[in-house]
Amino acid sequence: MSDKDFSRISVVGLGYIGLPTAAMFASRKIEVVGVDVNSETVAIINEGRIHIVEPDLDMVVHAAVQEGYLRATTTVEAAQAFLIAVPTPFRGENHDPDLSYVEAASRAIAKVLEPGNLVVLESTSPIGATEAMAQWLAEARPDLTFPQQAGDKSDIRIAHCPERVLPGKVMRELITNDRVIGGMTPTCSAQALLLYKNFVAGECVIASGPRVAELAKLTENSFRDVNIAFANELSMVCDRLGINVWELIELANRHPRVQVLQPGPGVGGHCIAVDPWFIVSSAPDEAKLIRTARIVNDYKPNWVLEKFDQMLADLLQAQPDLTAREVTVACYGIAFKPNIDDLRESPALNIVSDLANRFPGKLLVVEPNLEDRDRPVIGNAEFSNLASARENADIHLMLVDHNEFYATEPPSGRILDTRGVWA
Template sequence: MLSDLKICVVGLGYIGLPSAALLANRGYQVQGVDICPEVVDTINKGSIHIVEPDLDSFVHSAVNSGHLNASLRAEPADIFILAVPTPFHEGFVPNIDYVLSATKAIASVVKPGDIVILESTSPVGTTEKVAETLRKAGVDTDALHIAHCPERVLPGHIMRELVENDRIVGGITQEAGEKVAEFYRTFVTGEVLLTDARTAEMAKLTENSFRDVNIAFANELSLLSDKFGINVWELIRLANRHPRVNILQPGTGVGGHCIAVDPWFIVHEGGEDARLIRSGREVNTRKTEWVVEKVQNEVLAFREDKGREPVVACMGLAFKPNIDDLRESPALWVFQKLVAAGIDPMAVEPNVKKHPSIVLTPWKDAAQQADIVIYLVAHREFQNLEVMGKVLDFCGVTEA
């Protein structure tokens, strides 16, 4: 029976908590582990610390049923899921420190026959390093079933996509892959596809790099259109009428925990053979720098024309529309650069109630008070918003 199996999810962030809550509501006994006491306390009260549609009801139900509890230390379980961040060090060097720390945290409680799953998006070879770390801790990894199954969900749709999306399972061994695939088939309605661990790791990096390169094409078009005096939104609409063309929409840049990070994992290992992927990253980074330059030029023109400092509003700080996630956000980076340049803009982020270091302004107030309104993220609240000042639209809000 499902209730006889215990699952330990290490990392209760944007992937770990939804996964833990979903599995608990499917009848598994789930222990969530996080290093942050505030996160653990919040979850054990049946509440959430992140914004994601439907997650609150899943967590509330899971905790109240007794199938989900959170703690600071891992306990013995049958299935261990590692869902921790994989950022990069300075110079875009992959950082798997959190993965290795999570692995060490379970080393003392894993037992023969257990399943260990790395869900964190990781550089090629990381799953093997998980096994190596466990071996160094004295664990007989030949008696474990270790595999990589990268998450493939879209923020804002996580609870649905955890179930409906196809999943890739890459085992250290064929038997491990089959065991882990069997587990995912108990709650995934999409197809569960088997491969080896390295291919599974590369598949996730490939998916995000594909997105990054295609966004870079749209962002490069926006830079060229500005230079040529062309409306990029109209240009893309017209080009997309071709039956085999589907250009994405340009924006402030690319952010988030995956697309802005994962291509560097390939570039770091691939070197000169990863030229296109590197170029995509550089174009998207350049787009964000260009946004700052455009805003600074507009502020300078206002000063010269009006003889005073303009009131500037940065509309949106999240890395994409309608979420609260600020990780690697180009909009947040633009805001911070403008602050550093002495412009002191208002910060508007309707999906964040409070920020530890940024004073947030309600979007309607900012729209009425600002001399220059900068649309950085196309949140739904900004659609058809009455604005009093000059508009700089970098994400297509006014083109909807």
């Protein structure tokens, strides 16, 4: 098969990774059928609009839809290649991987599979997920052969090619970043390589198998998580010792071989806050450092809430005539990272939600990246603009360092700055 044989591609899951990937293929004049269970998402895309915030994505999607290379549907259709980009969360207190979305997508795809088709799992997944996907496909289509049964002679090709892009820079990094491809056989890898070379300018590196590719992505995010945990733990140590952590990190980073990251209110997102648990679940006795980093980062929002409680108590002690019900608190940012609208696994959102459930006063939320229709209901919290929050709040919680916040001077009142914006 040559790259010209991929005349139609199906992308299952039109979220933060699936839609940009679908748009990228469509921009190369390949027919792309996007599949999503959300009918509203499908309708928005078919109008040439997008339902997420990602720079430049709106223009690419609009052009692709207008030119007839991209359309969305709720039903899987036949194609030469299928890319699965659905969520892979964890469940329960033990953080066990939840592959139910991958299984549902696999069984939906199975109905339309034809000999020669390629199926690629793009979702970041626990070790063995690609093989599990292949097994679900085989169970649903006993009339076809799969790599685990027939090797390179199989009717269907299976591979794993995890996304490795940064929200806010997805459209550029999809093209420029290297990709890791782990096919179940050499032929599977070769077919996936031809597919991605339609738009990837970075190097497509062939791994020895899907398990290596799966663990490579988990390793990348776990590396980040461990280093963020060091910075978060350091911030708590500095607070105990009465030292400015931002000054300390700036000084430490003057060493030529030291690069301490910046602390925050925790770690969020669909990758760094989730992926390390996949490694822990695969090797619980060995992944001690990775588990500890997760515990440190998961605890940080609780630490922020403890600091808030102390700040509120200090305010009430300083002003005996004031009650907690009369205090106004402003929270700046609820996305999981700066300059995006993504709320998945957001520690800032968890902090605000906790306050909304127990703080009796007025709670203002400033989130410049969310349109009115996308704002979640968070208990008694009210969404506010930046100027009003700065003017009216008694306590200010800086949770996400959006660009808009850097452009303002520190407000009057008490400040709990978890990102060093006003430090």
